[in-house]
Amino acid sequence: MIMSRIEARRDEDTVAAGPLVDRLLGGLPAEAVLTDPDVTASYANDMASFCPAGSPAVVVLPRTVEQVQHVMRTATELRVPVVPQGARTGLSGAANASDGCIVLSLTKMDRILEIDPVDRIAVVEPGVVNATLSRAVGEHGLAYPPDPSSWEMCTIGGNIGTASGGLCCVKYGVTAEYVLGLDVVLADGRLMSTGRRTAKGVAGYDLTRLFVGSEGSLGIVVRAVLALRPKPPEQLVLAAEFSSSAAACDAVCRIMAGGHVPSLLELMDRTTVRAVNDMARMGLPESTEALLLAAFDTTDPAADLAAVGALCEAAGATQVVPAEDAAESELLLTARRMSLVALEAVKGTTMIDDVCVPRSRLGELIDGVERISEKHRLTIGVVAHAGDGNTHPTVCFDAQDPEESRRARESFDEIMALGLQLGGTITGEHGVGVLKKEWLARELGPVNLEMQRAVKQVFDPHGILNPGKLF
Template sequence: MEPLLAELRTAVGPSAVLTDTDVTSAYERDMMPLAPHGSPLAVVLPSTAAQVQDVVRACAAAGVPIVPRGAGSGLSGAANALPGCVVLVTTRMNAIVEVDPANRLAVVEPGVVNLDLRTAVEAHGLFYPPDPSSYDWCTIGGNLATNAGGLCCVKYGVTTDSVLGLEVVLASGELLRTGRRTVKGVAGYDLTKLFVGSEGTLGVITRATLALRPLPQAPATLVATFDSTSAAGAAVTGVVRAGVVPSLMEIMDRSSVQAVERYLRTDLGAGAAVLLCQSDSGGEAALRELGEVARVCEEAGAELVHTTDDPAEGADLLAARRAVLTALEVYGTWLTDDVCVPRTRIADLITGCEAIAEDVRLRIAVVGHAGDGNMHPTIVYDPASADEAERALAAFERILALGLDLGGTVTGEHGVGKVKQAWLEREAGPVALRVHRDLKRALDPQGLFNPGSMFSPPREG
């Protein structure tokens, strides 16, 4: 492989090709502990799209697979290295190329950190909505590759809803431009949406044109506590039926609340569940929206409902929600699942997870985006114990089955990656899988990009 390494050094510069295993080991996997990973031949950090093209051409000529990677914040193993691959890291491509306030759009490179983009456009009175929980360190490229969601999805949608166009390096080394800068446009197939959520299996995203929104006003916040999961679920259903669309609606089960209370040394006053809502409609409009939410929660049997328009108090309440995974680390290593169910089945999912937790004798905390039904059951276990690790894996699989049985999907925002291929096949069916493979073969005939991620090659015979 020395000729390939020499070509890569010529393409991006010697300092941008890492081969020391003590260094490259940090790029072998993302945040999903279950996903397999291997040692790469090299980690390459290009700075321009032209350099990405040169890297792709060199790897294609050598028959060496490429695994595109952002910051490594993913939770599906989609960015995990394969033995002998080249990991192509886009974090050095971190320019905010343009902010166009008049047309409410931004053009960015894939290595831009989500929070940095949000901060930059705020200076223009604008807002970039997608806000994954790792928004302070995840990159836009990774968000695009996984079609990431976040807490604000209920009102503003997921990443694909904010993407106008892309530049993508194909397996041929050519640079494909998709989409447009206009608000509307239906010329040709929607190739932009094809690449968003493709988990690096079809190409390397090198630039994105993103739609922005006017900066919302400071949100008002509501917190409601319930003594039963069913009551909290009824409240969620009631809010949806009432036609209220808050900018955020999150749910935390008893186990999540207990972990956060211990970690933050606070008292949320919850029995079985907490519902947290925000409205960024501003002023009286926000308070009217949350007043309707409060009415629904009280009718559903809430023990306590509290509304505040104090930004600091609202931020503290939201911090409790964002702290759940960190709080669970007190008890052990966490393994977070990602299923999305109809909003009317959220209570059934939480109850089902409680039963699974009792059966496998492990802590399972459920927190999630109640506004869109995307739940994150999180299993806590000791990875040093083979028995606990086996039980954690069993719980992970059972939660996926539960999500499907409730009419849901095996991933709402984390992606399929290298841990859910069999579940994608079960959910999508053989015809859809054949179409996936046909698209992959058409765009990447050598299987160059991220082989083994999202779906496996078809079985012989």
């Protein structure tokens, strides 16, 4: 009986989706249109917790701009919502499906179209994986600096959609600073180009920046012109142990006030250090309350590390250990990159906050997170891009325990409220998606929110692009 009901439901879905699928197949090859409910269900979520997701009517995997245009024309004519997706490594629910939608997966559009060492640009499709691009431009003596922790999986299109950052943003900046121009398929299927290939250009409104961070709510990015930099020397990393997070944050303030420009300045609290050791036996110092990692990719990194090491000692570091070579440096960076995965292993599920505060108030945020952790009787580890005040308090909980899940959600919200109280923002690089919709309204205020909704209306008058996200 149960199986017959399931089959009957599948038959109903097939009938309902029939006209849509037929129209899509008119401009897409059969292998690019997925309708099996078991398959389409696997495209329903990104990696965020507590974010509802619907059931897609169909998943499409276009390979050309023309195919994306066909999808959007069809969606507009039939008034079907479209949810753009990359690798679904996001942490805010921005790529979650809505009921009856077309999931537009751009992972098959994965070509690097051009690398120009003279103009220092790369032209890429949205499905190019961040690490793949980094390695490709490296062969030309160039670098694409934005490097999210998920860089081996995440795509450039997803990075653009969420305006992502990474470990190196303290020196090199975030994705928005490297997007020079875009080709975007609008909701009605028209193709629009924004920006430029030149190093300078101020003609008209900066629509390129408007699309960066828009989470697929204004159009579908199908091509990007990205700025590149000369490949820097190999960086060396220093690890400094502290007996308190406050002392580590004091060191961060001393380093930045001293005019130093590290290529990386990352913080891991005691909870995170122990989680990484438990997962990978990294041998990190478990006696520490906070571990600060600083790196330099200058012509004389050893001298820079020595100067920063002295500042760490002045702030109360109990031990300062500079890496001796690139291999030792990479080991420390590997530990930092696996932090979020290690924290997830503590209880099986995590909620990863993304609060950014002024550097001068970083210590207050971390102390506040500790109080929230104690109040809700939860494990909350903090990792941070300390150099720019972007923290990732990570709530560990058992998703099968309703009471613990409730406390996890409450603690998450209290951390965001604390960030705003300290003059910060609810998201530094993960985006809003579904997870932080209510908090976006609080941060922006009514007038700002009204203007943003008006922009959305201009680009997407029928409200079909990633509905239910951001606002």
